[in-house]
Amino acid sequence: MVVPGLIIISLMWFTVALLNLGYGEVKSTGFICTTVGILTIACGFADGVMGGPLGGGLLFAHGLLYISIGHALLTGIENIKSVGNISLVVAFISTIYATVHFINGDSYLSFMAVGYAVLTYMVWANFYGKLSNKVVAWSLIIWIPIGLWIPAFLLGLGKVLPF
Numbered sequence: 001m002v003v004p005g006l007i008i009i010s011l012m013w014f015t016v017a018l019l020n021l022g023y024g025e026v027k028s029t030g031f032i033c034t035t036v037g038i039l040t041i042a043c044g045f046a047d048g049v050m051g052g053p054l055g056g057g058l059l060f061a062h063g064l065l066y067i068s069i070g071h072a073l074l075t076g077i078e079n080i081k082s083v084g085n086i087s088l089v090v091a092f093i094s095t096i097y098a099t100v101h102f103i104n105g106d107s108y109l110s111f112m113a114v115g116y117a118v119l120t121y122m123v124w125a126n127f128y129g130k131l132s133n134k135v136v137a138w139s140l141i142i143w144i145p146i147g148l149w150i151p152a153f154l155l156g157l158g159k160v161l162p163f
Contacts (some may be wrong), residue, residue: 005043005059006152012036012066013140013148020137030073037066039105054100058113061093065120084127091120108151108161115147 012032019029040063048056068083077083098113122139125131154161 002043002047002055002059003152003156005040005047006148008036008039008043008091009066010144010148010152013144014060016069017116017137017140020133020140026073026076030070030075031071033066034070037063037068037070039063040066054097058093058097058116061090062116065123067089080127084124087120087123087127091124094098094120107163111163112151115143119143 010125015024015029015032018024019099028128044056044059044063046056047059065083068086071077072080072083081155094113098117100111100112101107101110119136119139122131122136126133126136151161
């Protein structure tokens, strides 16, 4: 379930990136964030049952963050720092995953988790007013092919990850 999970996450990231660049609408972006969050958690359950609990945990953490972002967008929360706090914890979790994958010799998985960690640290900084929306938006757009599409399509085709 990792492959469909990575593909659906890219839908959300791109939509959020465009919203941060001034294109899009808040409530429809909130809807896709919430929907992708729910589906990411479902992929986490499936991965935990079929693939092992390690990958499922990372999907759970990100799925809950996506739902929280969706809720904030849908309800118009004025102080988004609470969602930033969730992002910070997810960044810590992604950092731990990067370390675990590195120790286990899974270089590309470690690389991906580092990217997720950096992005979620950036979201935290953005929600605390320390980083611009445009920087976060372009980082998401750049990371979509590297951290989501390349692994999704390679794994989906039964190929090995680049390194």
